[in-house]
Amino acid sequence: MRFLINPDFINECQRNWSRRTFLGKSAQAIGSLALGALLNPRLLGGAQGARWTGVLSAPHFLPRAKRVIHLCMAGGPSHVDLFDPKPQLTRLHGQPFPDSFTKGEQLAQLQNTQLIARGSSFGFSRCGRSGQQISDLLPHTQRIADDICIVRSMHTEQINHDPAHAFMNAGSIAKGRPSMGSWLLYGLGAETENLPGYVVLMSGKVDQPVSSRQWSAGFLPSRFQGVQFQSRGAPVHYVGNPEGVCQSVQRQVIDEIAELDRNEAELSLDPEILTRLAQYELAFKMQSSVPDLTDLRRESAETLSSYGVKSPGDGSFASNCLLARRLAERGVRFIQLYHRGWDHHAEIDPKLATLCRETDQPAAALLKDLKQRGMLDDTLIIWGGEFGRTPMGQGTGRDHHINAFSIWMAGGGIQSGLTWGSTDELGYKYVDDGQKMHVHDMHATMLATFGIDHKKLVYRSQGRDFRLTDVHGEVARGILR
């Protein structure tokens, strides 16, 4: 194992962890009952005005990552067209897909139809020193090949969009399970209190719906849920003052509320009141920090053009990638960018080219920007969809596919320039060679980059200790630095 992390960062981590003794100890004291969640004011509202610093009292192992930027390519990008070249599939193009692969397997819209192999129409290049193979549709990603780890052995259990997103986010399709961002906030807190610790951005043309369930805190207290920044109106709900109310009037109103609440607190001694006062202060801070965050005007023309931002704040993936960097800089723990439009049941060739054009440059620019600012080492970037697409054609497109798909990960303690895992010669199924990566494995690995043992970050609900990885998950040690 190579240690390439700045020692200051390690020290800082340790300081942070050691401050987190308060709840860690009391959680043990709660012991068998663990009713903390029901009545613990700190868990519910950040009592004392102090920000939530997480439930974990010490890292389980050396933390590398401090934050995640998840670039979720919603709809399911085709792995055989982007990251997993399959010459054998190309040779088979137009011919029946071998029965031996598909017998007894679950399919989506292709169920009960004749299966025809569909080779990729796109070329692949070996890129960088690492020689990773990346589609020519992604020229910018090709240039960061040495910074990313391509995982070709991803697989999931859910074949429809909505449950597949749920599975990717929460490791379960049962409703009420927290998403991975919520788990991280619960475990570690955020490094900002003026912004939500878990932010979701959406771009792309209207396509398959994406539910707010995907960033739900589930049974965790609602303060750990993701906050979707809106592309229309105020970025965060109700963050703008009412019409006719300037900042100074708003300040005076909040001060007066505080005055009355303190009077009340003296009489009733209800501790919730002081928590509420602290929340009003935070709200007021958020009212200025959110506009400051979303104001891209101060970004240089050079930066804007490197991301391919045409009109700053236009809700494009490019704008959102730039916002993601700004969120990361401000200490947001989990940043999730959905880009919709990858559900290519038909006309995959032109559509895929369009989607790649929309996303390739911004994603690569984000990585390079973080690297240049020295933030890539502690930022974990994950690029990928909720599933992949069939190597079989569906007319001019491809259907949903769960047995194999590709993602890439970068930064945050992930090996760079590495291709991890593989699929069979037709890209139908992952190869079980010690490098397979189930969604649970990806979650375990992600938590590991934060120094968290996925088996130990638990929350009790209905008498059971739940975790992000349910009862599964293997850390892919081979891709960690």
Next chain:
Amino acid sequence: MSLLSPLPKSRASSIEKSIWAWLRFVVFIGTSVELNAGSTAAQVGFNRDVRPIMSNTCFKCHGPDIKNNKSPLRLDLPNSAFAPYRNAKGTVFTPLVPGKPEQSEVWRRVSSVDPQERMPPAESLHQLTAQDKAMIKRWIEQGAKYEQHWSYMAPTKAPLPDLGVSPSVQHPIDLFIREKLAARKIAPSSEVDRPTLVRRLSLDLRGLPPTVEEVETFMADRSHDAYSRLVDTLLASPHYGERMAIPWLDSVRFADSVGFHGDQLINNFSYRDYVIDAFNRNLPFDQFTVEQLAGDLLPNATVNQRVATGFNRLNMVTREGGAQAKEYLAKYATDRVRTVSTTWLGSTMACAECHDHKYDPTSTRDFYALSAFFADIKQYGVYADYRSSPEPDLRNFSNHSPFPPEIVVDSPYQQRRLAHFRRQFQDRVTATAQSLLQDPVHAISMRLWTDQTAARLRGDTGGWSVATVERALAEPPAISTAAEATVPSKDERAPKEKVKFALLTDGGVRIEGTAVAGRRVGEGPHHGEEFSFELRPPVGPTAALRLEIIPDEVNGGKVARGNNASCYVNFTLALIRAGENLLQPLAIAEAYTALPTENYFNGQTLPSLLEGWLTHRNLSGQRQAGIYLLRHPLTFVEGDRLVIKLASRNVGRVRFAVSPLGGRLEVDAAPEIVAAFTAFRPTPVQQALLAEQYFLGTGAFAADVFTAALADLSKVVDCHGGRAASVVTEAVDPVVTRVLPRGNWQDESGEIVQPAPPQFLPGGGRSAGSPRQSRLDLARWITARQNPLTARVFVNRLWQQFFGTGLSATLDDLGLQGEYPSHPELLDWLAVEFMDRGWDVKALVRLIVTSSTYRQQSRFRPELAEIDPGNRLLARQNFRRLDAEFVRDNALFVAGLLNPDIGGPSVRPYQPEGYYASLNNPLREYVPDTDDRQYRRGIYMHRQRTFLHPMLANFDATSREECTSFRTQSNTPQQALTLLNDPTFVEAARVLAQRVLSECSDSDFAGRLDYASRRLLARPLPDRDRQSLDRFFTGQLDHFRKNREDALRLVSIGLSPKPDHLDLAEFAAWTSVARVLLNRNEAITRN
């Protein structure tokens, strides 16, 4: 520290410090074990003291999940725990030897210092504390007596505690509570002041604060039973049902949309009405249970009982393309088990979906046997017409279709609303007609119109004259309006097919040929064809047009062409005046039909034909007529032509007619109208009727009133005739239910199971003569006397509603991992009492709120902070933040804005723009209500499962995707932002301000503040608050005097009318004061 003396500037920090110091202890929850243990320190109870420890640390490997246990030794069963046991190495030992810890292997292992030996193993997340170990040792010493789990034994009534010294305490609840307090020498808190008490009770029973008058009445009533009568009054309020319904709707996961993928809307609000009504009429809880689970199976089931079975249809469902029906049916089945077991049994059976339960004696077989009860429900895995789910009942189903089966029922709310708008319409028309009769200017034109109309009515046509179709074209007309020219055809790929027309002798036209597929017509989801017809309208005044769709022999006696049961039509109307060559579009104000249609948007029927008309497939052989009211009535002259551009799918034969009579809701003119027109000498009543018809047929005299009358008619149409569709349970032949190994729906190797309640719980017979247990059997088993869980679960949930925490805090788990109750005898006593009183919910509520325990002050008691940090002993009441819906209701109520209507379809308050942008299939645009529905109670707020209204979400309302027994009570910046900036709350503040200024126009600031505070908190403010607000107000006044534009913008927020007579700066400054009042903690807290 003196808390009551005026404090210096630094007081804030000192208070904070002291409160935080106490708060520190609040973190240590789960004290009830200690609280219980404390009173009988010496005697260890297995249920109370030992099982919680063992369940958490031992049962994972030595418990009921034998397939996954790490060892065959079971510690949950005494037989196994006392028997000699041979381990893998061949050593024989006895796990538990009563009275002899040192001979017990259990004790040896848990107390071992050797990490290889010690239990639980080092890698286990849950280790034993020294205290835990001591408890286990003591338990073995005392004989290691096992007990059945407390909640699996039937509850019994323990004798009421005899408190001896205080015979004044009579109330059973107080006796149990005081007994525990006395044991710890803690005095209960005194009764809270009357204003706080009435506000508490009102918020708890109605979810609304009391009115100023209610407070005054209660304050003035010094009789001994004043409180008791207050309770009765509030229990009788129709808002009681709304308040009680909310936790129930959380539990049964009631929402307006289906939750998966496209999250389309589903027709089910009548179920919500049923729940509200059931609580209001105090339907016994056992009956309530039976009706929801199995109302359809009751003999002679009433409509209401069938609506109740909507419960079985509240699970999330999908119509996603490519979804496998079988997979989703499995999801629906498990969802039902989770909901039923949590809601009624407080049980975590969900765990047994994939494996036998780790802690409770629930097997996977139990899980699937419970799901088998619901195997007879008519449902579809995927509610869409996809190749992969070829369900005949779902043919042509799209994202706009309903979710069958559903029934159409009376909606009392819609009927009230319908009557209201009919009356409003009629009042408007009558008043106009009366003034018309007084007006000589209109007498001549009215006479002329009446004569012309009378001539038409004499022809026995019901007022309609056919407008003959003279020309029919498969192409759009050669002349087009500017507007049309800019609209390109929706789908250029559609092939144009030859269609022929037959002009018929009745003036209509028959379309012949195959329908054009794939071409999108109109704005709706429909694909089809476009034609245009040229009509010669009868000469004379015209206010309405009728479209008839007529069955024809050529089409097999159906209204639709081809082999279709229904057809779609919509059209635009234009006029070409005689001698001109220009199309003038004619606007249609409203359109409707008396027949059922299948035109849905997002699963909800569109009552108006304005957006198109999809005829009902069950009415294919019946003549259909739709009425289209002209926005501007007109008079046709000789040579005028009407051009109708018809968008259609499969329509067969149509005919058009026009009428001079407008604004009617019947197909033909009513006999009394015909009589009035044909009377030789109209009576005064008939004259009035004629004047009304003249007004409606011409819009003359008062264009603005005519517009308003048409708007009334639109609202009438919008009431769906006082009827509503509602999803219900329809029983069909049950599908086979198998145990799914590890929950895998594709694995068919599991055994087939029959419906049965969990084997470890008592009861569960089958109904006589029936080979298979039914949902009715399940409901009766759930509510049987011997079921140990149902009554406890409900009582516990109710307790939480009135005290903030259940007697067992784990409302959703009374199983082994649940919390042992703080007052087990009280919980059991109440459960038995509840059943003894015939599951009478109001009686139970009454019992709770009349106790002194309920009526205590909630003031925090520092001296108890360490002894009872969670206030589980209830030496005081608890503060509780209002639930999300009530936060909103309260603000609207205080402002006088709340619309108190009960029941009906969901409503759409303001919501941040673009919030539904991520929704698709179909696309959604949230359109807020712009009438009185804007101000309805939170329980009626539209609930989109995938995107819960941000205000509700911020205040911890649940998304209703999954059964939830309690909501967390968070305290976040998002809540502050909502109360500060959500237009609903700003408008409430603004309206409260205008109310204060109008109602107290003669008062000074103090008097006005006093009024506002009484509305909000049921009491005047203390001097200190008043003085502070006075200073604040002066500053605000000054600011808004200098910034009048800001003042105007602030007081203009919201839809409600704004008075013009108020001084702007004062109005705005008072709005600031009202914002402060509505934002203060107390405003959203029930003290």
